[in-house]
Amino acid sequence: MAYFEHEGCTLHYEEYGRGDPLLLVHGLGSSALDWEKQIPELSARYRLIIPDIRGHGRSDKPRERYSIPGFTADIVALIEHLNLGPAHYVGLSMGGMIGFQLGVDQPQLLKSLCIVNSGPEVKLRSANDYWQWFKRWSLARVLSPSAIGKALGPRLFPKPEQGELRQKMAERWAKNDKRAYLASFDAIVGWGVQERLSRITCPTLVVSADRDYTPVALKEAYVKLLPDARLVVIEDSRHATPLDQPQRFNQTLLDFMTTVDTTTQDH
Numbered sequence: 001m002a003y004f005e006h007e008g009c010t011l012h013y014e015e016y017g018r019g020d021p022l023l024l025v026h027g028l029g030s031s032a033l034d035w036e037k038q039i040p041e042l043s044a045r046y047r048l049i050i051p052d053i054r055g056h057g058r059s060d061k062p063r064e065r066y067s068i069p070g071f072t073a074d075i076v077a078l079i080e081h082l083n084l085g086p087a088h089y090v091g092l093s094m095g096g097m098i099g100f101q102l103g104v105d106q107p108q109l110l111k112s113l114c115i116v117n118s119g120p121e122v123k124l125r126s127a128n129d130y131w132q133w134f135k136r137w138s139l140a141r142v143l144s145p146s147a148i149g150k151a152l153g154p155r156l157f158p159k160p161e162q163g164e165l166r167q168k169m170a171e172r173w174a175k176n177d178k179r180a181y182l183a184s185f186d187a188i189v190g191w192g193v194q195e196r197l198s199r200i201t202c203p204t205l206v207v208s209a210d211r212d213y214t215p216v217a218l219k220e221a222y223v224k225l226l227p228d229a230r231l232v233v234i235e236d237s238r239h240a241t242p243l244d245q246p247q248r249f250n251q252t253l254l255d256f257m258t259t260v261d262t263t264t265q266d267h
Contacts, residue, residue, distance in 0.1 A: 006077040012058035013051040017043030027093030031057030037246035055180035066187040072101040086111040103200035121192025149173025204229035209237035
């Protein structure tokens with residue numbers, strides 16, 4: 001368990017293994033615990049750095065407006081604090097948005113980028129977009145974190161044999177600071193860097209669950225805008241792919257990073 005300071009905020013991160021640095025960044029309302037099924041396998045080959053984003057987990061939850069560029073500045077500060085140089089970066093959902101922001105702002109800090117069930121913008125365009133957002137926004141304000149966790153569990157892990165994952169989801173979500181969660185939720189809406197994707201020059205892997213909230217077609221569209229990207233669809237998976245299909249996910253990620261490492265050594 002380690003901490004560092006950035007702009008008056010104490011941020012928590014965990015470190016495992018040795019080798020080339022690999023950052024794993026969680027999604028909205030979650031924490032470093034998102035990656036429990038990746039740590040044993042990935043830390044055998046990489047130096048894992050797993051932060052809790054500002055407002056989440058064991059990091060401080062300052063009373064202020066949050067933003068994706070602000071979260072990204074925290075990650076840049078962590079990279080500098082640990083003197084990582086170019087690192088592999090894997091981001092799930094909101095962690096993927098932070099990855100996109102990092103890639104367009106500081107491409108030199110990335111050795112590779114892996115985006116999991118995420119996209120380069122959250123823009124409300126149609127009446128349906130506004131309605132879906134309003135529904136989620138209202139529920140987030142009305143319900144307690146514990147009620148949200150209980151509601152999300154069956155949506156993310158609907159199978160009878162996923163009881164333990166549903167239980168963990170409910171317990172972890174209940175620990176969220178409601179105000180910090182809402183501030184993070186608000187940070188996502190309206191954010192976007194899609195028009196700057198050509199700046200991300202490192203090899204990029206986009207992982208999409210076949211049953212993610214947003215359709216695979218959406219990922220296919222933005223993969224075409226990235227200079228060096230490919231898409232892998234993981235079947236029988238929902239939004240929390242690293243937890244519901246850990247073996248497939250870990251293997252896909254390791255294959256990708258091995259190729260990147262081999263190619264960079266050849267140059």
